[in-house]
Amino acid sequence: MIAATGIGWRIGGARILEDISLEVGTGELLGIIGPNGAGKSSLVNILSGVTRPTTGRVTLGEADVTRMSSTRRAHRGLARSFQTSALFDGLTARENVRLAIQATGSAPFSPFHPASATGTESIDPLLERVRMPGKGETLARDLSHGDRRKLELAMSLASDPTVLLLDEPMAGVSAEDVDGLTEIIGEVRDEGVSVAMVEHHMHVVLGLADRVAVLHHGQLLAIGSPTEVTSDERVQQAYLGEAL
Incomplete structure (x- = not known):
């Protein structure tokens, strides 16, 4: 569904990514891991259109x-989340999702437009899909960090994407919320959405991903099943003995 071929990205004389080739199949979840500074978020930015590659x-x-x-890619079925929160804190959870739905062009663009015109029948199922029933009228600023992440997922799913890019969706959330988010993302994959996910929670990646890509110093060090990747000596050395 989405593929990178020979991707390279340089800033001045600094090499950030070099010769990255990978793909995500239909209904597949590809985990993207690597040490800090490996180029994971840079790769997601290139896949989503935020950054244009130097080569590839x-x-x-x-x-x-x-x-x-990135806007044209979104209209072609690609959605993504970011490491940092991208919510409208002064709006309710329902209004945030309404904005996401309106951004698809299916309704007038106004966060305060009557619910009947923007399809509350579409909003509430999205909130239920991410385990947030009954929280539609809660201001985004009053949500727990875990619920904020769930709301961002709901907004990403508002466009009914075929490809979903997630950049550290578990960052900063509690262990309980990690379990809930893991379950939601697994369900999205099982519904046929292709998912590429950058994540530092190794147990999540290894338990959820169909395949895992390992980046190191801007290069693709290994790619394969979780078992293949964790048994690769190069990967083990790159993590300096970190438990995988």
Whole structure:
């Protein structure tokens, strides 16, 4: 569903990524791991169109989207989340999701437009899908960190994407919320959405991913099943003995 071929990215003389090639199949969850500074978020930015690569190309389905904006990629079925929160804190959870739905062009763009015109029948199922029933009228600023992450997922799913890119969705959340988010993301994958997920919680990646890609110093060190990757001596050395 989405593929990177020969991706390289440099800033001045600094090499951030070099010759990265990988793909995510239909209904597959690809975990992307690596030490800090390995280039994981940079790769997600290139896949989503936030950053244009220096070399290589990105394809979404059959289309070459390398020079296509993130907005145009979104209209082609790609959605993503970010490491840092991207919510409107002064709006309710329902209003945040409403904005995401309106951004697809299916309703007038106004967070305060009557619910009937924006499809509350579409909003509430999204909140229920991410385990947030009854929290639609809660201001985003009053939500727990875990619920904020769930709300961001609901907003990403509002466009009914075929490809979902997640950049550290578990960052900063409690162990209980990690379990809940893991379950939700697994369900999204099982529904046929292709997911690429950067994540530092290794037990989540290894338990959820169909395949795992390991980045190290901006290069693709290994890619394969969780078992294949964790038994790779190069991966073990890159993590300096860190438990995988």
